[in-house]
């Protein structure tokens with residue numbers, strides 16, 4: 722088994738459909754978002770600090786209600802939505818293994834594998850940890866890892882869920898170029914083979930271009946509506 726096995730339920734349906742969305746808390750941060758994300762796509766969200774990028778991801782995840790408009794996520798399976806938070810949300814005093822297993826135990830359903838559930842979970846954890854290049858740290862408590870290594874633990878935990886939609890908030894920060902390539906290769910291979918989709922927040926515009934199929938710019942309180950129709954090379958800043 723590898724992390725690249727299928728995660729799709731209804732592969733032909735769009736995974737995210739946002740219509741006339743306004744995001745924010747008491748006051749709107751950004752408005753006029755219309756976005757359709759299909760299977761296999763990687764969309765990046767860029768924009769200055771404090772503009773509402775994390776809020777946008779949390780709105781898609783259902784953690785923050787939109788102020789107006791609708792958002793539909795075609796993710797029905799348990800563990801189908803994988804969220805890599807900006808602040809990671811790892812259990813710092815327990816091992817890398819334990820943290821990644823938190824994803825695997827959601828992603829491996831008992832009925833599917835019957836009595837071999839434990840071994841499937843174990844295999845899933847090992848393959849995801851290996852894909853992130855942190856096998857030698859697997860028994861270490863997370864608090865003893867570097868910032869970039871901790872980000873890879875959070876990514877492994879999310880891949881172990883085999884999500885249909887990955888929401889990733891600055892998940893490449895603190896990584897060097899070699900690690901970025903390795904992490905991206907693993908995540909892209911998963912997305913391609915499973916039909917999942919990914920929306921990522923990335924403060925580095927050049928990296929966003931390198932990583933994603935389309936880019937959405939949140940700037941000055943507006944979600945730039947024309948980006949939807951353009952390819953990444955055509956985006957002007």
Ligand SMILES: Nc1ncnc2c1ncn2[C@@H]1O[C@H](COP(=O)(O)OP(=O)(O)OP(=O)(O)O)[C@@H](O)[C@H]1O
Nearest residue numbers: 746747750769770771772773774775776777807924
């Ligand atoms: N729970 C909350 N309640 C009220 N306001 C909030 C809440 N969380 C964030 N905000 C505010 O919303 C604005 C956008 O925050 P958000 O975290 O979405 O920005 P961001 O674009 O992700 O920034 P960064 O690039 O620094 O991570 C900020 O002004 C922030 O103070």
Ligand SMILES: [Mg+2]
Nearest residue numbers: 774775807890
């Ligand atoms: Mg943020």
